[in-house]
Amino acid sequence: MKVILKETIEPLGIIGSEVDVKNGFARNYLIPQGKAVFATPQNRNILAQEKAKLDLQIAKERATAEEMAKKLEGVVCKITAKVADDTRLYGSVTIREIMDALTAQNIDVQKRMILLKEPIKDIGSYKVPIRIYKGIKPEITVVIEAE
Numbered sequence: 001m002k003v004i005l006k007e008t009i010e011p012l013g014i015i016g017s018e019v020d021v022k023n024g025f026a027r028n029y030l031i032p033q034g035k036a037v038f039a040t041p042q043n044r045n046i047l048a049q050e051k052a053k054l055d056l057q058i059a060k061e062r063a064t065a066e067e068m069a070k071k072l073e074g075v076v077c078k079i080t081a082k083v084a085d086d087t088r089l090y091g092s093v094t095i096r097e098i099m100d101a102l103t104a105q106n107i108d109v110q111k112r113m114i115l116l117k118e119p120i121k122d123i124g125s126y127k128v129p130i131r132i133y134k135g136i137k138p139e140i141t142v143v144i145e146a147e
Contacts, residue, residue, distance in 0.1 A: 001026045002039035004047055008061060009035060010112065014134060015061075016047060016054040065133030072109075072130055072138040077101045083123065083146040092119035093144055098128065102140075120144055 001023045008014045009030075012021065018039050021030065030036035037043045047054070079101050082090040095114045102109055115129045115137070123144050129137040 003030055003036040004039050004043055005030075005036050007035055008058075008133075010131070010134075015057055016051070018044075062133060062136075065136045068132050069136050069138040072107065072132070072140055075102070075105070075107065075140045077105070077140055077142045078145060079142065080145050080147045081123075087123045089121050089123070089144070092121045093142070094119045098142055101142075 002018055002020050003026050004018050005013055005015055013019050021036075026036065026038075031038070077098060079093055079097055081093060084090050095111055095116050098114055098116065099109060099111055109130060113131050115131055120126055120142065123146055126142045126144070127139045128142050129139050131137050
């Protein structure tokens with residue numbers, strides 16, 4: 001089912017874009033929440049009329065994302081964990097621990113923004129990308145130390 005997004009939804013697209021989604025996702029979530037409208041000719045015309053307003057909002061979102069990217073660039077996040085032997089951790093460091101460490105530094109990120117491919121299981125320094133906006137992915141350094 002084709003819908004037009006009324007706000008930017010990270011996995012789908014930016015505001016004003018026409019995307020194809022599953023029928024249930026559109027009917028049960030996007031449309032009732034006011035995040036999208038059906039892609040009808042009438043709604044496309046309304047979108048064309050509001051294009052300047054949408055472009056301004058996209059530019060504002062992008063500027064905010066670039067500002068946050070500058071703030072995140074070069075951030076070092078130190079996490080201490082229990083060690084089983086020389087370098088191996090008892091458990092693992094996940095997105096949740098990284099998010100908590102960033103929050104302790106007054107950096108507010110959401111869990112879905114942290115792009116950690118798999119949990120960290122060894123001591124060391126790791127580069128972890130943070131997806132802020134489409135095409136903007138600054139990297140932070142996560143340092144895992146023994147407790």
